[in-house]
Amino acid sequence: MTKEQHIAHWLKSCEDDEISMHALFASGSYTHSLFFGHLYLEKICKALWIKSNKGNTPPFIHNLLKLLDGIDTDLNERDVSFLNKLNEYQLSGRYPDYTYSLKQQTTKEYTKYCINYIKLIHECLLKKI
Numbered sequence: 001m002t003k004e005q006h007i008a009h010w011l012k013s014c015e016d017d018e019i020s021m022h023a024l025f026a027s028g029s030y031t032h033s034l035f036f037g038h039l040y041l042e043k044i045c046k047a048l049w050i051k052s053n054k055g056n057t058p059p060f061i062h063n064l065l066k067l068l069d070g071i072d073t074d075l076n077e078r079d080v081s082f083l084n085k086l087n088e089y090q091l092s093g094r095y096p097d098y099t100y101s102l103k104q105q106t107t108k109e110y111t112k113y114c115i116n117y118i119k120l121i122h123e124c125l126l127k128k129i
Contacts, residue, residue: 001056003050003051006050006056006057007050007051010043010046011043011044011129013043014040014042014043014044014122017039017043018036018040018122020036021033021034021036021037021040021115021118025111025115028108030103030106030107030108031099031102031103031106033111033115034086034089034114034115035089035090037086037089037114037118038062038086038087038089038090040118041083041086041118041121041125042064042090044125044129045058045064046058046067047129048067048068048071048073048129049068051128051129052070052071052072062087062090063087063090064083064086064087065080065083065084065087068083071128072128073124073128074124074127074128075121075124079121079124082114082117082121083121086114086118088102089102
């Protein structure tokens, strides 16, 4: 596959995660909604990583900030802080013991705020691709 095909793969894949993020929010599964919100951003980060690096295989990691390390993104300190917090939600889908405490703090209002912020960051990163 070409570099462009690899990038297209990650961008297409993140579209499915956006749909899941919204469906889970609508069903009241807020923690899982943000898990898929994290995946949505993780995949655009991997597409941007491919665009910004020689290789076509991004690192096998889930940390958004590590994926974006060294890449010009135009994200500000508030954005970086948000991504750092959002990283907690990738753990929720992988470590059930961690999910309980996260569920306690993930309200409908907070999730709605996060979804809107996720979409803003996605748009910002998409401009770099």
